[in-house]
Amino acid sequence: MGKRITVDPITRIEGHLRIDVEVDGGKVSNSWSSGQMFRGIEEILKGRDPRDAWIFTQRFCGVCTTVHAIASVRAVENALGVEIPINAQYIRNVIIAAHAMHDHIVHFYHLSALDWVDVVSALKADPAKASALAESLSPWPRNSKREMEAVQAKLKSFVAGGQLGIFTNGYWGHPAMRLSPEVNLLAVAHYLQALEYQQKANKVVAILGSKTPNIQNLAVGGVANAINLDNQAALNMEKLYMIKDLLDEVAGFIQQVYLPDVAAVGAMYAEWLGYGAGVTNYLAVPDMPLDSKGTQFDLPGGTIMGGDLSTLKLIDSFQEPYFRDNVTESIAHAWYDGDWDKHPWDEDTVPKYTDFDAEKKYSWVKAPRFGGKPMQVGPLAQVLVGYAAGHPIIKKYADQVLTTAGAIAKAKLGPGVLHSTLGRHAARAIRCATFSELALKHWGLLAANIGKGDHTIFTPFTFPAGEQRGFGFHEAPRGVLSHWVVIRDGKIANYQAVVPSTWNAGPRDEKGQKGPYEASLVGNPVADAEKPLEVLRTIHSFDPCLACAIHTVDVEGNELSRVKTLA
Amino acid sequence: MTSAGTPGELRLYRRDEIVRTPPQPRLSPHDPGLKEALLTTEFAGTGPREVLLVGVIPGEVRTSVGLSPAVRSAVPAAVAEVVRELDRLGVPARVRAVPLPLDPWWERA
Numbered sequence: 124m125g126k127r128i129t130v131d132p133i134t135r136i137e138g139h140l141r142i143d144v145e146v147d148g149g150k151v152s153n154s155w156s157s158g159q160m161f162r163g164i165e166e167i168l169k170g171r172d173p174r175d176a177w178i179f180t181q182r183f184c185g186v187c188t189t190v191h192a193i194a195s196v197r198a199v200e201n202a203l204g205v206e207i208p209i210n211a212q213y214i215r216n217v218i219i220a221a222h223a224m225h226d227h228i229v230h231f232y233h234l235s236a237l238d239w240v241d242v243v244s245a246l247k248a249d250p251a252k253a254s255a256l257a258e259s260l261s262p263w264p265r266n267s268k269r270e271m272e273a274v275q276a277k278l279k280s281f282v283a284g285g286q287l288g289i290f291t292n293g294y295w296g297h298p299a300m301r302l303s304p305e306v307n308l309l310a311v312a313h314y315l316q317a318l319e320y321q322q323k324a325n326k327v328v329a330i331l332g333s334k335t336p337n338i339q340n341l342a343v344g345g346v347a348n349a350i351n352l353d354n355q356a357a358l359n360m361e362k363l364y365m366i367k368d369l370l371d372e373v374a375g376f377i378q379q380v381y382l383p384d385v386a387a388v389g390a391m392y393a394e395w396l397g398y399g400a401g402v403t404n405y406l407a408v409p410d411m412p413l414d415s416k417g418t419q420f421d422l423p424g425g426t427i428m429g430g431d432l433s434t435l436k437l438i439d440s441f442q443e444p445y446f447r448d449n450v451t452e453s454i455a456h457a458w459y460d461g462d463w464d465k466h467p468w469d470e471d472t473v474p475k476y477t478d479f480d481a482e483k484k485y486s487w488v489k490a491p492r493f494g495g496k497p498m499q500v501g502p503l504a505q506v507l508v509g510y511a512a513g514h515p516i517i518k519k520y521a522d523q524v525l526t527t528a529g530a531i532a533k534a535k536l537g538p539g540v541l542h543s544t545l546g547r548h549a550a551r552a553i554r555c556a557t558f559s560e561l562a563l564k565h566w567g568l569l570a571a572n573i574g575k576g577d578h579t580i581f582t583p584f585t586f587p588a589g590e591q592r593g594f595g596f597h598e599a600p601r602g603v604l605s606h607w608v609v610i611r612d613g614k615i616a617n618y619q620a621v622v623p624s625t626w627n628a629g630p631r632d633e634k635g636q637k638g639p640y641e642a643s644l645v646g647n648p649v650a651d652a653e654k655p656l657e658v659l660r661t662i663h664s665f666d667p668c669l670a671c672a673i674h675t676v677d678v679e680g681n682e683l684s685r686v687k688t689l690a
Numbered sequence: 691m692t693s694a695g696t697p698g699e700l701r702l703y704r705r706d707e708i709v710r711t712p713p714q715p716r717l718s719p720h721d722p723g724l725k726e727a728l729l730t731t732e733f734a735g736t737g738p739r740e741v742l743l744v745g746v747i748p749g750e751v752r753t754s755v756g757l758s759p760a761v762r763s764a765v766p767a768a769v770a771e772v773v774r775e776l777d778r779l780g781v782p783a784r785v786r787a788v789p790l791p792l793d794p795w796w797e798r799a
Binding site for chain 2: 233
C-alpha cells in the first residue's frame with residue numbers, strides 16, 4: 124500500500140466532502156468519497172402538505188436552492204397529473220437558465236480556475252501580449268492592453284501590501300502549473316469580470332423569483348408571477364426588458380470570454396484530457412420544456428453507456444418510464460440503517476452512524492444506480508447526450524471549443540477527449556453557452572405569448588383521496604436531480620430527493636462498484652503528496668456541492684491544513 | 691467563533707486579524723466563508739472600509755435548531771458591542787425607551 128492522503132474540510136462543523144486516496148508510484152491507486160453530513164429534510168416532510176414541499180426542499184442547500192424548488196413542484200404535479208400554463212413553464216425556464224449560467228460562471232472562474240492559473244506568474248506578464256493573445260481568440264471589448272495593465276497594477280499593489288488576498292489559497296509555483304504569464308494575467312482579468320456577470324445572471328433569478336437564493340414565486344400548478352402590462356407591481360414590459368438586457372450581457376460574456384478561456388486552458392493542459400474519465404455511463408434528463416405537459420424540450424436527456432455515443436437512449440417526457448423504473452439507491456456503504464437497494468418511492472432515511480470504515484460504511488451519501496449501474500451526471504452527460512442526438516446548439520458550441528482548443532494545442536480533438544477532467548470543464552462551458560441562447564429564446568416565447576393576451580399562470584387542482592406517486596426531474600447545474608413523492612389523502616407519505624452530487628459523490632454499492640468521483644481519481648498523477656493539486660483538479664471538475672453547514676470562524680488558531688498525508 | 695475561553699464569551703476582531711492566516715483550498719461552493727468573502731470584495735474593489743466581527747464562543751456545535759444557553763445569554767452583550775461600534779463611527783443607534791424582548795423565530799410556538 125502506498126501513501127494515504129485525506130482531503131477533508133476541517134474548518135466547518137459537520138463537514139461536507141471528504142476524499143481519501145492511496146498514492147502509489149506518483150499515481151492514485153485507490154479512492155473513497157465520503158459525504159460528511161446528514162440531510163434529514165425528507166423526514167421533516169412526512170405528513171406535510173405537498174404544496175409546501177418545495178419551500179422546505181430549497182433548504183437542502185444554500186447554493187442550488189432554485190433547483191430543489193423546481194424538482195419538487197414538478198414531482199407533485201406529476202403525482203396529481205397537473206399540467207401547468209405555458210407562461211409558467213417559460214418563467215420557470217428563464218429562471219432555470221439564468222441560475223445555471225450564474226452557477227457555471229462562478230464554478231469555473233471563482234472555484235476551480237485557480238487549480239490551473241498561477242496568479243503570481245501574472246505579475247511577470249506583458250500586458251500588450253496578453254491583450255493581443257486575447258483579441259486573437261475573441262471579439263470581447265474588455266481585453267484591451269489598458270484593461271490588462273489595470274489588472275496587473277491591482278495585483279502588484281496587493282503583493283506590495285504583503286499579501287495576495289483571495290488568491291493566497293492556491294498552490295502557486297506547483298510543478299503542475301504551466302500557463303504562460305500572459306494567459307495567467309488574462310485569467311485574473313476575467314476572474315474579476317466574471318464576478319460582475321455571474322451577478323447579472325443571478326439578478327434575473329431575483330427579478331422573477333422575488334429573491335435569490337430561495338426563490339418565492341413557484342406554486343404547485345404554476346407560478347405566482349402576476350402578469351399585467353399596466354401594473355407597476357406585476358410582471359410588465361419594463362421588467363421583461365430589464366431581464367432581456369441582463370441576459371444579453373451575460374450571453375456576451377459566456378460566448379466571448381468563458382468559452383474561449385476554457386478552450387485555451389484545455390489546450391495548454393492537454394494531458395488532462397487523458398485523466399479523470401472514471402465512470403463513462405452517463406445520465407441526463409431533458410429540460411426547458413416547450414409545452415404544458417412536458418413532452419417537448421429544448422435540452423435533451425438520455426443515457427449513454429460505456430462511453431459509446433451510439434448507445435444513446437433518449438428520455439423524452441416528464442412521464443418517462445425508462446427513468447421512473449430504473450433509479451435505485453444502495454446504502455451498502457452509507458451510514459443508514461440496513462443494507463438495502465431500493466426504489467426512491469420505497470426508501471427511508473434512518474441514520475445509523477458508525478465511524479469511517481473504508482471496508483464497510485463510510486459516507487452519508489447513498490449510492491444511486493440506474494438499472495444497477497453507476498452513472499456520471501452533470502454538464503458532460505448532457506453535452507454528450509446532445510452531441511449524440513445531433514442537438515444543433517450543443518453541437519455548434521462543442522465543435523467550436525474542440526476546434527479552438529485543437530488549434531492552440533496543434534492537435535485534432537474529437538468529442539472523445541471530453542471523457543476527462545478537463546472535458547467536464549469544457550462541457551460546462553458548452554452547456555452554459557447553450558443556455559445563453561435558450562434563455563433568450565424562452566424570454567422571447569414568454570414575451571410573445573403574453574403579447575397574445577394570455578396572462579394565465581396557474582392551473583387549479585384538487586387532491587384526490589387515496590395514494591398517488593409522482594416524480595419530478597430537473598437537469599440542474601450539477602446534473603440530474605429527481606424528487607420522488609408519495610401522497611396519501613393529500614399529505615406527504617414519503618419523499619426522497621436523489622441529487623446530482625449523490626450520483627457523482629456516492630460511495631461504492633453492494634457490488635463494490637465505485638461511484639464517479641472515486642473511479643475518476645484512480646490513475647490520476649500526484650506530483651507532491653503534501654500538495655495533491657491534481658486530486659483537487661479532478662474533484663473540482665465535477666463541481667462538487669454537498670449541503671451547507673454552519674461556518675465557524677477560527678481567527679486565532681492557524682487553520683490546520685486540510686490535507687493529511689499518512690505514510 | 692473558535693477561541694480558548696468559556697462558552698458565551700465575546701471575541702471582537704478587526705479586518706487584519708480575520709485575514710491574517712491565508713484561506714485554504716476549497717472543494718465546494720459551500721466552503722468559502724467570511725474570510726473569502728472579505729478578500730474577494732477587496733480584490734474587486736468593493737470591500738468594506740470598516741470591519742468589526744462580533745463573535746461568541748459556542749456552547750455546543752451540532753445539528754439542531756436554536757442557540758445554546760450560554761450563547762443566548764450573550765446576545766445583549768453582543769448587541770451592545772455593535773451599538774458601541776456604531777457610536778464610534780458617528781452613527782449612534784437610537785435606543786428604545788422600553789427594549790423589546792428577545793424574540794427569535796425558532797423559539798415561537
